[in-house]
Amino acid sequence: MMHGIFSITHRDPSCLARTGRLLLPHGEVETPVFMPVGTNGSVKAVDFSVLDDMGIRLILSNTYHLFLRPGVDIIREAGGLHSFIGWQGNILTDSGGYQVFSLAPFRKIREEGVYFRSHIDGSYHTLTPEGVVDIQTAFGSDVMMPLDVCTPPGISKKEAEEALEITTAWARRSKERWESLREESGGLLFGIVQGNFFHDLRRRSVEEICALELPGTAIGGLSVGESFPVFQEFLAFTAALLPSEVPHYLMGIGTPEYILEAVEQGIDMFDCVFPTRTARNASVFTRSGRISLRRERFTRDFGPLDPECTCYTCRRYTRAYLRHLFKAQEIMGPVLATIHNLHFLFTMVEEIRESIREGRFSRYKRAFLARYQEGTRADENE
Amino acid sequence: MMHGIFSITHRDPSCLARTGRLLLPHGEVETPVFMPVGTNGSVKAVDFSVLDDMGIRLILSNTYHLFLRPGVDIIREAGGLHSFIGWQGNILTDSGGYQVFSLAPFRKIREEGVYFRSHIDGSYHTLTPEGVVDIQTAFGSDVMMPLDVCTPPGISKKEAEEALEITTAWARRSKERWESLREESGGLLFGIVQGNFFHDLRRRSVEEICALELPGTAIGGLSVGESFPVFQEFLAFTAALLPSEVPHYLMGIGTPEYILEAVEQGIDMFDCVFPTRTARNASVFTRSGRISLRRERFTRDFGPLDPECTCYTCRRYTRAYLRHLFKAQEIMGPVLATIHNLHFLFTMVEEIRESIREGRFSRYKRAFLARYQEGTRADENE
Ligand SMILES: [Zn+2]
Ligand SMILES: [Zn+2]
Numbered sequence: 001m002m003h004g005i006f007s008i009t010h011r012d013p014s015c016l017a018r019t020g021r022l023l024l025p026h027g028e029v030e031t032p033v034f035m036p037v038g039t040n041g042s043v044k045a046v047d048f049s050v051l052d053d054m055g056i057r058l059i060l061s062n063t064y065h066l067f068l069r070p071g072v073d074i075i076r077e078a079g080g081l082h083s084f085i086g087w088q089g090n091i092l093t094d095s096g097g098y099q100v101f102s103l104a105p106f107r108k109i110r111e112e113g114v115y116f117r118s119h120i121d122g123s124y125h126t127l128t129p130e131g132v133v134d135i136q137t138a139f140g141s142d143v144m145m146p147l148d149v150c151t152p153p154g155i156s157k158k159e160a161e162e163a164l165e166i167t168t169a170w171a172r173r174s175k176e177r178w179e180s181l182r183e184e185s186g187g188l189l190f191g192i193v194q195g196n197f198f199h200d201l202r203r204r205s206v207e208e209i210c211a212l213e214l215p216g217t218a219i220g221g222l223s224v225g226e227s228f229p230v231f232q233e234f235l236a237f238t239a240a241l242l243p244s245e246v247p248h249y250l251m252g253i254g255t256p257e258y259i260l261e262a263v264e265q266g267i268d269m270f271d272c273v274f275p276t277r278t279a280r281n282a283s284v285f286t287r288s289g290r291i292s293l294r295r296e297r298f299t300r301d302f303g304p305l306d307p308e309c310t311c312y313t314c315r316r317y318t319r320a321y322l323r324h325l326f327k328a329q330e331i332m333g334p335v336l337a338t339i340h341n342l343h344f345l346f347t348m349v350e351e352i353r354e355s356i357r358e359g360r361f362s363r364y365k366r367a368f369l370a371r372y373q374e375g376t377r378a379d380e381n382e
Numbered sequence: 383m384m385h386g387i388f389s390i391t392h393r394d395p396s397c398l399a400r401t402g403r404l405l406l407p408h409g410e411v412e413t414p415v416f417m418p419v420g421t422n423g424s425v426k427a428v429d430f431s432v433l434d435d436m437g438i439r440l441i442l443s444n445t446y447h448l449f450l451r452p453g454v455d456i457i458r459e460a461g462g463l464h465s466f467i468g469w470q471g472n473i474l475t476d477s478g479g480y481q482v483f484s485l486a487p488f489r490k491i492r493e494e495g496v497y498f499r500s501h502i503d504g505s506y507h508t509l510t511p512e513g514v515v516d517i518q519t520a521f522g523s524d525v526m527m528p529l530d531v532c533t534p535p536g537i538s539k540k541e542a543e544e545a546l547e548i549t550t551a552w553a554r555r556s557k558e559r560w561e562s563l564r565e566e567s568g569g570l571l572f573g574i575v576q577g578n579f580f581h582d583l584r585r586r587s588v589e590e591i592c593a594l595e596l597p598g599t600a601i602g603g604l605s606v607g608e609s610f611p612v613f614q615e616f617l618a619f620t621a622a623l624l625p626s627e628v629p630h631y632l633m634g635i636g637t638p639e640y641i642l643e644a645v646e647q648g649i650d651m652f653d654c655v656f657p658t659r660t661a662r663n664a665s666v667f668t669r670s671g672r673i674s675l676r677r678e679r680f681t682r683d684f685g686p687l688d689p690e691c692t693c694y695t696c697r698r699y700t701r702a703y704l705r706h707l708f709k710a711q712e713i714m715g716p717v718l719a720t721i722h723n724l725h726f727l728f729t730m731v732e733e734i735r736e737s738i739r740e741g742r743f744s745r746y747k748r749a750f751l752a753r754y755q756e757g758t759r760a761d762e763n764e
Binding site for chain 1: 422423424426427428429430431447451452456459460461466467468662681682684694698699700702703706707709710712713714716717718
């Protein structure tokens, strides 16, 4: 079944990298695309007008957080999530599965769904696959993710297999509910591949999830604590098994290194809190590596964060001033650093798309990393 | 001695209220004017571009804070404060006196100056009247304030008199230093009237300070903990003694009630952290009173903060969304509420100027307060 939401526009000759167009209810999105994370319906420390100006047309928001606060009823009453948060671009909402496993102080998985306690107030809640589709339908999400079971590295094969089986069963039930609600929802349901760090389980999960012929496929359970070589191996192995014609979404990655790796393996979409979280901690991307503005050496550095960056922060402010803002714990430190980090990453992804269109992605990746990694190491060794 | 920096353009027929034009090194400013406070060289939670867009041409920054962090050397190396913080509007810097008395964990006043410990790291420092002028000259401040001794209500007359005498002596020394530096500084030195809550001391301070014929006069030591009627009484008494032709600056006020009272007594300039600080605490001005966005009743209120406000926040976001941002401790809560509060206050001061030009300030004040105070009381009684 073709959903007609995705078309591949260019393929790089030397690897799986490709560019494409994703047609979503709130407008077209060029891929590869990085989605900033707006956990609570706000991309932390940055106003939506800044995202508008950067040309960002797709963000991610967290079902788990919004379900607990402010709650589905309020978002429904507001006329959906776009209307509640005042943003008319596209919104992908995750399933809440990952947060239940990483944030809830207590959770119990049953066939029916997952029973857990809120990390906010300790209250008890249940999320079922059907309930999660209902919630995202009430949100008016442009892309919905089904409830899944995400597992950490190091578990037994038996545990990984059980998680996989529940994930598949829940994906089937999610699809059924989503189809029964298509009239009232324009949102698209993606599948999520699990299988932990076992090749045969990854293969089996891809087969079971892709058999559902959903409009997109996500790879879950990577970048969850494993080493970079293990990440590389399982990304390459899993991505190569995906049908080419649907959009490939790799969940939870957002550093230049991981993004370049993902694009090389044919990934079209990715999200991560890293660029915004690290900005709030005074750490900013530059062409010559990631630097911490807390370093002594920036005290009298009256140049921009990155001399090659054209973002608002770099056009108006200096490293010395931003360092001062962070030292003085001024809110504008995180705000200005976040603007820069998002702009940096968006510019990089734009360049990635251009390099793919021109058939030189591998060269771009090598050149970018050579310079970036050397600088990052130098800063970290200070 | 006329400094030619200030011209009165209109006088209200029923009180001392007046409009004027203040010619400062970084451009003309219409008075009455509210100055947002940028303690550490950043108006908390709001970017300078937002101030630019609001037409704000004058802010206040704190000498005490900038002296301690990042330090005078760094600001001098950056080419002055405007260049260091990236703002090309006017900057008035206070003397640091008030902060030494309110923030430093230890201070000792001598004839020479004030000896104190930093509230940041406990280090020892000395500020002298000459040193404070030197610092503000290095900053490139458009308006400088001389070191003074600010006292709280309830002290003995003897103590108040001593503080007054030191304040006058320091003002003389400040003037001398300022005049010797006129070549390298385009900044204007104002005088500060003290005298605590004693009529004869206030009169004596006005006489001694105004005899120095500085380009402007500030009233210090009001709104320091006294009741509103006492504030009113000493404001009216002191303001009536000031020479009409210089700008009158009342330090440390920024609520609608205090601003209206000050303007009625012929005050031209005022500053306060209140509008920005209260915004960060989820409290916002509206025509119908100040409201706390934390109230339960705003949970499903999908209207703007103030239906009559045209600020960015009110055009894009709702009370329910801002309440949610504050509940979720999102940085954008303080940011968006600060934009609104500053816009609200600037609009109000603009209306004040218009009402003076049209000779109806007293009517404006009455009408504004009737509505505003009723709403504020209703919100506080919830
Ligand atoms: Zn930048
Ligand atoms: Zn507003």
